[in-house]
Amino acid sequence: MTSTADAPAPATDPSAVLAAAATAPFGTVFGEVMSVARADASGWSEPALEPLTSFSLHPGTHALHYGSSCFEGLKAHRTVDGGIRPFRADKHAARLQQSCDRLLLPVPPIELTTRLIEMAVEANAAVTPPAPGSLYLRPTMLGTDVTIGAAAHPSHTAILYVLACPVGHYLPPRPLTIVVETEVPRTTPQFGVVKTGANYAMALGRIDRARREHEADQVLFAPGGIVQETGAANVVLVDGDLLVTPELTDSFLHGVTRDSLLQVARSLGWTVEERTVTVDECIEWSARPGAEIGLMGTAAVIAQVGTLVVDDRRLTLSAPDDGRLVELRRTLGEIQTGARPFTFA
Numbered sequence: 001m002t003s004t005a006d007a008p009a010p011a012t013d014p015s016a017v018l019a020a021a022a023t024a025p026f027g028t029v030f031g032e033v034m035s036v037a038r039a040d041a042s043g044w045s046e047p048a049l050e051p052l053t054s055f056s057l058h059p060g061t062h063a064l065h066y067g068s069s070c071f072e073g074l075k076a077h078r079t080v081d082g083g084i085r086p087f088r089a090d091k092h093a094a095r096l097q098q099s100c101d102r103l104l105l106p107v108p109p110i111e112l113t114t115r116l117i118e119m120a121v122e123a124n125a126a127v128t129p130p131a132p133g134s135l136y137l138r139p140t141m142l143g144t145d146v147t148i149g150a151a152a153h154p155s156h157t158a159i160l161y162v163l164a165c166p167v168g169h170y171l172p173p174r175p176l177t178i179v180v181e182t183e184v185p186r187t188t189p190q191f192g193v194v195k196t197g198a199n200y201a202m203a204l205g206r207i208d209r210a211r212r213e214h215e216a217d218q219v220l221f222a223p224g225g226i227v228q229e230t231g232a233a234n235v236v237l238v239d240g241d242l243l244v245t246p247e248l249t250d251s252f253l254h255g256v257t258r259d260s261l262l263q264v265a266r267s268l269g270w271t272v273e274e275r276t277v278t279v280d281e282c283i284e285w286s287a288r289p290g291a292e293i294g295l296m297g298t299a300a301v302i303a304q305v306g307t308l309v310v311d312d313r314r315l316t317l318s319a320p321d322d323g324r325l326v327e328l329r330r331t332l333g334e335i336q337t338g339a340r341p342f343t344f345a
């Protein structure tokens, strides 16, 4: 197995990469080493480190035509004992397996994905910012069969690589404006739990319209008045020690942050309800003093919703600096940096 001792030497001074990442948009500054494995009829290759450069793909590559691609997104955090630790890499590797399975792509073993993640972290350690920054990791799968005649056939070959980006905030650090969309779902039932590009493309039109018409940050998809999720995060409602979130269905991505926060909230003695959440309930929630609505995701962490736009009505929510969502966010941060011991189930 390739060790990080064989890592290609980055060309750029790490401090210059970190300085660039501090002001650049999320996900646009990259660590200069990626980890890679390839699958063909004989199975998976040994994981290897390669310099991050443009690579060539045949223009007839399956992923470019038939959407045989999926990805993950997780973060590695600098820890209080001087290490760098990817957060719940095994859980993300399992979700990648599920995505690959649904797309009929070669399914990477959990140990392969977690090894690739570890290698990318080690090789890009010097460009990992301190908390609240982190190293965002993007395991990416592409179906690489060269064929434009296989719309009804899966790709049997694939590449899996892990990109690393030093990052800070993904969403602006202020209460968000969210437009509630009750006509269309975020994606199809077949792909709700799949982290694949088509889902994001499908949501984009509504998100773009919400930005233009309402200066919104995101869209909450709630077809028929039943809340699913936003374009890139799960939804949570909190009021005192009560936490409510939609129960897991095939209609939305099962977030690792969601799972983590539910476990943390339960450990703190909160009441956690996983059940159907309606738009009417969100409207009612916005009128309750002290009740908060938030978004949960790796990139978003836990973001507070300040305004819900429902049918052109703007509803204001309480988003206090010292509220329950901020407390949850702080607790999760302490767990991620090792300041607070916690074992996830």
Ligand SMILES: Cc1ncc(COP(=O)(O)O)c(C=O)c1O
Residues within 6 Å of the ligand: 073, 229, 230, 231, 232, 233, 234, 252, 253, 254, 255, 256, 257, 258, 296, 297, 298, 299
């Ligand atoms: C559509 C969607 N839903 C939910 C999430 C939250 O998932 P996680 O907490 O695993 O990042 C994400 C982020 O990856 C997402 O893109």
